[in-house]
Amino acid sequence: xxxxxxxxxxxxxxxxxxxxxxxxxxxxxxxxxxxxxxxxxxxxxxxxxxxxxxxxxxxxxxxxxxxxxxxxxxxxxxxxxxxxxxxxxxxxxxxxxxxxxxxxxxxxxxxxxxxxxxxxxxxxxxxxxxxxxxxxxxxxxxxxxxxxxxxxxxxxxxxxxxxxxxxxxxxxxxxxxxxxxxxxxxxxxxxxxxxxxxxxxxxxxxxxxxxxxxxxxxxxxxxxxxxxxxxxxxxxxxxxxxxxxxxxxxxxxxxxxxxxxxxxxxxxxxxxxxxxxxxxxxxxxxxxxxxxxxxxxxxxxxxxxxxxxxxxxxxxxxxxxxxxxxxxxxxxxxxxxxxxxxxxxxxxxxxxxxxxxxxxxxxxxxxxxxxxxxxxxxxxxxxxxxxxxxxxxxxxxxxxxxxxxxxxxxxxxxxxxxxxxxxxxxxxxxxxxxxxxxxxxxxxxxxxxxxxxxxxxxxxxxxxxxxxxxxxxxxxxxxxxxxxxxxxxxxxxxxxxxxxxxxxxxxxxxxxxxxxxxxxxxxxxxxxxxxxxxxxxxxxxxxxxxxxxxxxxxxxxxxxxxxxxxxxxxxxxxxxxxxxxxxxxxxxxxxxxxxx
Numbered sequence: 001x002x003x004x005x006x007x008x009x010x011x012x013x014x015x016x017x018x019x020x021x022x023x024x025x026x027x028x029x030x031x032x033x034x035x036x037x038x039x040x041x042x043x044x045x046x047x048x049x050x051x052x053x054x055x056x057x058x059x060x061x062x063x064x065x066x067x068x069x070x071x072x073x074x075x076x077x078x079x080x081x082x083x084x085x086x087x088x089x090x091x092x093x094x095x096x097x098x099x100x101x102x103x104x105x106x107x108x109x110x111x112x113x114x115x116x117x118x119x120x121x122x123x124x125x126x127x128x129x130x131x132x133x134x135x136x137x138x139x140x141x142x143x144x145x146x147x148x149x150x151x152x153x154x155x156x157x158x159x160x161x162x163x164x165x166x167x168x169x170x171x172x173x174x175x176x177x178x179x180x181x182x183x184x185x186x187x188x189x190x191x192x193x194x195x196x197x198x199x200x201x202x203x204x205x206x207x208x209x210x211x212x213x214x215x216x217x218x219x220x221x222x223x224x225x226x227x228x229x230x231x232x233x234x235x236x237x238x239x240x241x242x243x244x245x246x247x248x249x250x251x252x253x254x255x256x257x258x259x260x261x262x263x264x265x266x267x268x269x270x271x272x273x274x275x276x277x278x279x280x281x282x283x284x285x286x287x288x289x290x291x292x293x294x295x296x297x298x299x300x301x302x303x304x305x306x307x308x309x310x311x312x313x314x315x316x317x318x319x320x321x322x323x324x325x326x327x328x329x330x331x332x333x334x335x336x337x338x339x340x341x342x343x344x345x346x347x348x349x350x351x352x353x354x355x356x357x358x359x360x361x362x363x364x365x366x367x368x369x370x371x372x373x374x375x376x377x378x379x380x381x382x383x384x385x386x387x388x389x390x391x392x393x394x395x396x397x398x399x400x401x402x403x404x405x406x407x408x409x410x411x412x413x414x415x416x417x418x419x420x421x422x423x424x425x426x427x428x429x430x431x432x433x434x435x436x437x438x439x440x441x442x443x444x445x446x447x448x449x450x451x452x453x454x455x456x457x458x459x460x461x462x463x464x465x466x467x468x469x470x471x472x473x474x475x476x477x478x479x480x481x482x483x484x485x486x487x488x489x490x491x492x493x494x495x496x497x498x499x500x501x502x503x504x505x506x507x508x509x510x511x512x513x514x515x516x517x518x519x520x521x522x523x524x525x526x527x528x529x530x531x532x533x534x535x536x537x538x539x540x541x542x543x544x545x546x547x548x549x550x551x552x553x554x555x556x557x558x559x560x561x562x563x564x565x566x567x568x569x570x571x572x573x574x575x576x577x578x579x580x581x582x583x584x585x586x587x588x589x590x591x592x593x594x595x596x
Contacts, residue, residue: 017205020330024150027111028158038103041096042163048093050170053304055082055089061297100159108155115147115333125341128408129368135220142336145219146212146329153326157319164312171309178302179294185284186306189277193270197320200265204320207259208328214255216332218248259325274310281306343410345427352426355434356419357384357515357546359405364414366404373412374400375569382562384515387547389557391590392566398550401566402518405548406432436509440521442501449478450485452504456512464511472507474500506538517547554591563587 028035059082062075119142131139175183225232225241232241285299294302361380367373374397382388390398403409404416407423416423423431436456444452453468454460465485469475477500481487489496496504509517519538535556551557558577565573565580565587573585580587 017327020327020334023334024154024330027114028107028154030114031107031110034103034107038100038107038159039162041100041103042159043166045093045096045100046163046166046170048089048096049167050174050305050308052086052089052093053301053308054174055086056301056304058082058297060300061295100163104159105155108151111154112147112151115150116143119143119147119333119336122337122339122341126339127342128403130339132368135217135224137218137220137222137224138216139336141216141219142332145215146332149212149329150326150333153322157323157326160319161323167312168309171305175302175305175309178298178305179288181288181293182281182284182299182302185280186277186309188280189273189310193273196269196273200262200320204259204262205324205327207255207262208325209331211252211255211259211325212328212332214252218245218252221245221248277310278303278306342428343424346424349427350421350425350430352418352430352434355515358382358419359516359546360417360420361401361404362415362417364404364411364416366400366409366411368409373569375404378414378571380564380571382546382548384546385544386561387542387549387557387559389549389551389560389563390566391551391554391557391563391587396566397569398566399520400569402520402548402550405518406435406437434514435516435518436512436514437518438502438505438509438520439518442498442505444489444496444501444504446488446490448486448488449481449504452489453485453507453511455508460511465507468507468511471510472503474503474507477503515545517542517545518549519547520550521552554587554594565590 059079062078062082066075123139172183222245225245232238281303285294285302288294289296289299359380359382361378364375364378365373366375378401380388380401390401392398400409404411407428410424418426418431445455450462450465453465457464462485466475469478469485478485478487539559549557549560557563561576563573563575563577563580564571565585567586573580573583573587575583581591
């Protein structure tokens with residue numbers, strides 16, 4: 001697997017159109033009774049629309065016969081009767097169409113909600129490696145933009161396509177009952193329209209897939225740049241970043257133009273083919289009328305039905321770009337849903353409760369990418385209650401060891417044992433619950449300070465939270481806030497400093513009672529004075545716990561029971577502080593460089 005920051009890996013292969021349609025239909029089937037009711041309404045709405053021209057033709061025939069017999073012989077009562085029938089049919093059809101639109105809009109919104117629920121639940125089960133390989137903005141684009149595209153298409157297009165099929169079939173049957181010769185006049189346009197639509201579909205569908213990918217890349221870049229806005233300003237990189245965004249934005253706009261530009265050719269072309277068919281009906285109808293094979297009423301009815309027949313075909317061709325856009329968006333969503341999840345727990349996996357904290361790594365080798373190991377043949381042991389410090393240069397593999405302990409990744413070879421049993425002997429959730437973590441990259445969420453500290457302990461009492469905050473040396477700061485522990489932290493802690501965020505996460509770990517603790521540069525964002533106080537609190541927190549500490553300030557780990565010196569994935573030295581200083585090796589040189 002690619003490591004953090006690596007956006008490589010295999011490209012996701014798109015699913016075929018049939019598989020995508022089947023999965024969309026499965027979501028629709030959750031509301032099959034509502035959809036069935038809407039289809040029945042649509043059927044009767046189409047019946048009204050189809051019968052209307054029939055009565056219009058009858059009215060014209062009555063007028064024609066009356067005109068031939070004399071102006072005063074026109075049966076106006078019968079014409080008014082036909083007009084009232086048409087009015088009722090069209091009014092009823094429009095009311096049903098209104099109800100269908102409202103119903104499908106609600107179904108579309110509900111399906112979007114269900115898809116987002118499934119995608120979010122899937123993301124919660126994904127391995128850490130997936131988030132290392134994919135930009136956050138691209139993932140957000142799939143959760144928001146792509147699902148919105150699918151929902152909009154379901155709301156507006158599905159019923160329209162199904163009703164259009166009924167209209168086309170019904171119109172064709174009625175036209176056959178009116179005049180077979182006139183049907184032959186326009187029949188040649190049907191295969192031409194079908195051939196052109198299928199050919200354009202094969203061309204436009206990949207273009208819409210590329211458009212969705214381009215929008216995902218643009219969102220990913222924008223999200224990363226907004227997150228690092230202060231760094232951009234500090235290094236005066238605004239112009240360069242704007243140029244890079246302009247390039248990505250231009251590529252996205254080009255993808256949009258290529259997809260929609262090609263898709264928009266479909267409607268006018270199919271409309272032109274339909275108009276050619278209408279012209280053929282006009283010329284053929286004129287000849288047949290002169291030969292007294294058809295009446296004016298039949299010709300007028302046939303023309304109306306030909307519009308009913310060609311209208312839905314034109315509509316489908318006009319919305320086909322929306323359909324292919326929705327299919328491309330759905331493919332991206334389903335690609336995410338098809339990603340492999342974290343390794344499932346063994347059937348006989350045990351729930352780990354109150355671990356003793358005896359950890360041992362035996363001949364562990366691991367790499368984020370095949371044939372590129374980050375750790376080589378790691379041997380490590382932490383007895384219950386011991387503190388293991390891991391030191392080394394940036395990129396040496398320190399954080400990778402933590403990832404393996406937490407089972408964010410599994411070793412390529414070797415085994416990690418906890419309480420004398422392999423990691424996979426326990427359920428993943430219970431194993432991770434036995435560790436408390438304080439990371440260098442702090443994370444707080446939008447909510448009260450109380451909720452952020454109590455995050456790891458359900459139903460924590462106010463006194464417990466206050467005690468943890470005091471131990472982390474942040475209680476006094478909290479009490480100076482406008483609402484104390486009820487003060488709301490903005491998204492990602494924008495209204496507090498990095499040091500304060502780190503103290504909050506330390507308080508959170510202090511409240512979370514476990515027998516094992518991981519500290520990854522836990523005081524890197526606090527000042528020296530505060531660090532001394534917090535170190536005392538951390539020592540209290542570490543008492544009688546198995547602790548793994550990553551530190552660059554070697555003064556903070558002098559009291560560790562065991563120190564691992566890691567260099568390029570190899571443990572080059574092991575021992576306590578005094579032993580390593582006497583050895584005058586890598587650790588001695590690192591220590592000396594900090595205190596020269």
